[in-house]
Amino acid sequence: MGLSLRSGHTNVVQNPPKQISNKVGKKALRQSAQATIPLLDLRRKYRSIEAQLRRHWDHAFESMRLLNGANLASFEDEFARYCDVRHAIGVASGTDAIFLSLRALGIGPGDEVILPAHAPAAVIEPILYLGAVPVLIDKAREDYGPDLTSLQDAMTAKTKAVMAVHLLGLPCDMEPIGRIAAEQGIPVVEDSSQAQGALYRGKRAAGLGTITPMSLGPVKNLACYGDGGVVLTNDDALTQTVRLLRGHGQAEKYDHKIYGWNSRLDEIQACVLRVKLPTLDQDNARRREIAAAYTNQFCRLPVKTPPVFADRQSVYHQYVIETPHRDDLRQFLGAKGIGTGIYYPAPLHGHQAWLARGMPSYSLPESERYASENIALPMFAELTDGEVEYVISAVKDYFSARD
Numbered sequence: 571m572g573l574s575l576r577s578g579h580t581n582v583v584q585n586p587p588k589q590i591s592n593k594v595g596k597k598a599l600r601q602s603a604q605a606t607i608p609l610l611d612l613r614r615k616y617r618s619i620e621a622q623l624r625r626h627w628d629h630a631f632e633s634m635r636l637l638n639g640a641n642l643a644s645f646e647d648e649f650a651r652y653c654d655v656r657h658a659i660g661v662a663s664g665t666d667a668i669f670l671s672l673r674a675l676g677i678g679p680g681d682e683v684i685l686p687a688h689a690p691a692a693v694i695e696p697i698l699y700l701g702a703v704p705v706l707i708d709k710a711r712e713d714y715g716p717d718l719t720s721l722q723d724a725m726t727a728k729t730k731a732v733m734a735v736h737l738l739g740l741p742c743d744m745e746p747i748g749r750i751a752a753e754q755g756i757p758v759v760e761d762s763s764q765a766q767g768a769l770y771r772g773k774r775a776a777g778l779g780t781i782t783p784m785s786l787g788p789v790k791n792l793a794c795y796g797d798g799g800v801v802l803t804n805d806d807a808l809t810q811t812v813r814l815l816r817g818h819g820q821a822e823k824y825d826h827k828i829y830g831w832n833s834r835l836d837e838i839q840a841c842v843l844r845v846k847l848p849t850l851d852q853d854n855a856r857r858r859e860i861a862a863a864y865t866n867q868f869c870r871l872p873v874k875t876p877p878v879f880a881d882r883q884s885v886y887h888q889y890v891i892e893t894p895h896r897d898d899l900r901q902f903l904g905a906k907g908i909g910t911g912i913y914y915p916a917p918l919h920g921h922q923a924w925l926a927r928g929m930p931s932y933s934l935p936e937s938e939r940y941a942s943e944n945i946a947l948p949m950f951a952e953l954t955d956g957e958v959e960y961v962i963s964a965v966k967d968y969f970s971a972r973d
Contacts, residue, residue, distance in 0.1 A: 606909075607953075611952065612788060612789075612793075615951070616795070622845050623845050626845060636838065639837045641844060642660050642835055642840040644840075646659065649802075649843070653774045653776035655782070657803055659802075659809060660834070661801060661812075662816075663785065663797040663798065664785020665696060667801050668696040668761065669833075670833060671783045671808075671812070674815060675731060677697070679702065680701070680702070681729075682703045682704075682726060682729045682730060684732045685697070685705070685732075686707060686709055687707065687917035687932065692763075702730070705729070706917075707720035709934075713879070714737040715735075725756070732750075734758055734760050736761065736763075736775050739884040740876070740884040741765055741884075744770055748779065757779070758780050759779060759783065760775075760783075762775045763799075764887040766784070767850050767854045768854075768883060777804055781808055783800075783801050786800060790887070791885055796838075811828075815830040816833045817832070818831070857885060857950070858884070861886045861949070863958055863962065864891075868962075872969060876890060889949040890913060892940065894942075896942065896943050896945045902964070903965070908948065910948075912944060912946065
């Protein structure tokens with residue numbers, strides 16, 4: 571296939587795979603009874619940065635300034651500059667980042683927040699805990715973002731925020747979303763947890779809305795080795811509020827301006843992020859190479875491959891194809907040692923938790939179809955040429971057998 575590559579729940583790898591050299595091709599993989607290609611392998615990245623990480627960690631432990639230290643301040647500055655936004659505020663998780671963003675915007679009981687039904691549960695939990703009302707809309711057919719007609723129709727006098735969720739590495743079409751929200755004077759909360767480094771019309775997928783909560787959890791393109799998150803914004807007042815909220819509302823120790831929360835990104839995780847940030851673009855470029863190789867081979871199969879847009883650059887947090895034969899294909903690939911995932915198996919209104927709360931029923935056909943057909947294939951920067959070719963061959967073998 572001639573991939574120009576540098577170097578696998580079935581979801582996050584459960585058993586350590588044999589490390590496969592870049593020189594190992596698909597023939598050797600096929601001959602190996604032990605071939606295992608996980609959906610994601612966090613160990614490979616760790617091996618490449620372990621020595622550097624340990625030096626940073628040693629300095630942090632020597633100082634024992636484990637919260638609100640120099641590494642956090644440096645990461646916030648470095649990541650804000652990387653994203654080309656004025657402010658970055660480190661917090662304890664992506665869910666906290668959403669919660670604090672909504673609270674800083676003044677979202678409270680009875681307020682309506684519009685969000686896509688095709689999204690992780692983490693986006694809806696903060697809305698509910700604030701006493702606000704989630705209003706679900708369908709996904710667009712052409713990408714993973716919200717259907718714009720549904721967004722327009724969902725606006726009411728009670729709408730206080732719109733959530734745009736960048737999924738699978740691809741930014742939403744933010745210009746029309748922002749325009750619809752601005753017509754009503756509504757802020758846009760831009761969840762960029764799955765799109766670190768992605769571009770929309772030449773700009774990073776952060777700061778495109780009013781405020782950008784972002785998870786930096788272990789499986790993200792820019793990831794901690796534990797939980798972590800960040801809030802990004804160009805708004806000085808929102809920045810001040812989020813900074814207060816994350817530390818019990820304190821401007822100085824025991825000087826509580828407001829009652830807040832305990833949500834701090836610690837020094838150990840800040841070290842990890844500072845070490846990983848300089849290689850984020852390189853890692854994302856590698857993901858795009860793998861995605862291009864997949865799409866080049868799958869475009870002739872009876873599957874829907876990820877959408878590509880001239881004005882958006884995905885970072886392929888996941889590489890997802892769509893097929894009505896999803897479950898059968900997943901079983902076939904699993905038997906060949908290939909890890910896969912589903913993002914996500916049910917829209918938000920299909921969760922047991924949603925139904926148990928007596929929440930409204932929805933009919934959102936595109937979100938429901940997508941939930942039943944999507945399957946994620948191995949995607950991480952350290953995949954080898956041989957592994958990519960093996961995955962491609964296995965997918966093609968499955969559909970050849972169906973002909």
